[in-house]
Amino acid sequence: MEISIIIPTLNRAASLKSTLRSILAQVDAPLFEVIVVDNGSTDNTREVCSETGKEISNFVYVYDSEPGLLTGRHKGGAIAQGVILSFIDDDVELNPYWLRGVSAAFREASHVSIVTGPCLPKYQVYPPAWLADCWQPTPHGGKMCLPLSLIDTGHERVEIDPLYAFGLNYSIRKEAFEILGGFHPDRIADHLQQYQGDGETGLSIKAKSKNYSALYVSSALLYHLVPQERLQINYFERWHYYSGVCHSFTDIRSTHSLYHPYEKNPSKSHLFLRIARKLNNLIRHMIIPERATPTSVVALQRRFNEMFQEGYRFHQQCFLRDEKVRDWVLRTDYWNYKLPI
Secondary structure, three states, rough: OOEEEEEEOOHHHHHHHHHHHHOOOOOOOEEEEEEEOOOOOOOHHHHHHHHOOOOOEEEEEEEEOOOOHHHHHHHHHEEEOEEEEEOOOOOOEEOOOHHHHHHHHHHHHOOOEEEEEOOOOOOOOOOOOOHHHEEOOOOOOOEHHHHHHHHOOOOEEEOOOOOOOOOEEEEEEEEHHHHOOOOOOOOHHHHHHHHHHHHHHHHHHHHOOOOOEEEEOOOOOOOEEEEEEHOHHHHHOOOOOOEHHHHHHHHHOOOHHHHHHOOOOOOOHHHHHHHHHHHHHHHHOOOOOOOOOOHHHHHHHHHHHHHHHHHHHHHHHHHHHHHHHHHHOOOOOOHHHHHOO
16 A cells, blocks of 8 residues: 555545545545545534545545544554555545645655645635735745745745645655654644644654755645635634644743753743743744734734734643643643643
C-alpha cells in the first residue's frame, strides 16, 4: 500500500460524501486506502460511509467518540497500511490528480518528509468585502487566509517551511510521523478548551527542529468548502480566540525549561511574571499592522487581536491553576490520547 488517506469526521455527512466522491474521481492513482474515523457523529455519517465505501476498493470505517481531532488522526495513523499518510479534512474536494501528485512528489524528492499543495476556497455564498483584508502574504510569494485554512503560493513546486503545511492537506511519510511523535491535540470542544493544543503546527515544529523538508506541489490541489457561517465576523472572532489558545500551548512547550525542574505547585507569582513577559512579547509580534484600510476593517483587526489575546490569557491561566492542564501541556507525546476528564 502506497498511500493511506485518513479523514477524521464529526457530523458532516454531506460534505464527507463530496470528499469521498472526489477520491473516487482520482485519475491514474497509485494503490491507496481510505480510513474514515468517526469522532462521535450523530448524523448519517455511518450510512454515508457504508454506501460510498462500497465503491472504494480499500475502505475502513472506525468509530471513536473520544473528543478532539487527534482521535481520528492518531487512530487512523495507527491502523494505516500505507508508507505515506495523507491527512485531509471532511469538507474538502480533491482535484482529480491529487493522489498522483502526492505520490510523484514523494517519489521524485526522496529527501522530503511532508507534502502539501494549494488549499483554495469553494465558497457557498459570495464572500464579504472585508475578507480581502484577512489574506496575508506567505514567504514564498503567495497568499494565505489562516482562519479559513487557505493557501496558494503561486508556485508549481517549491520547498516550504513545514509550518505552511496545513492540516486539511497534510501528507507525511509514516516513518517520519512515528519518529516525530505524531500530532498534538486540536479542535477540542468549547467547554474543554484548556486541553486544546496546536495540532499539525506542533508536528511541523518538531519536523522543522529535525530539519525535515516539506514540499508544496500544485498538483496536490484541493478545494475547501467555505459555508456561509464561516464568512461571519463571529466565526473569525472565535477562530482568533482558539488561535490564542493554540499559541499559548505552543509557547509553553517551546519554553518549557522555564517550568523545570517541574514543580507540582509552582510559585504562581514567580511563574506568572515569566509567563506575562512571554505573553507581552508574543502579542507585540502578533498584532496585525494597521494598513491604509477603511476604519471598519481596522476595527475588525483590533477586535480579532483582542480575541487572540483573550484566548491566550485563558490558556495561560488554566496552565497556572490546574495541575492536570500542566501535565497535559507538557506531555512528551499524545499517542495514548485520552483527555484527562
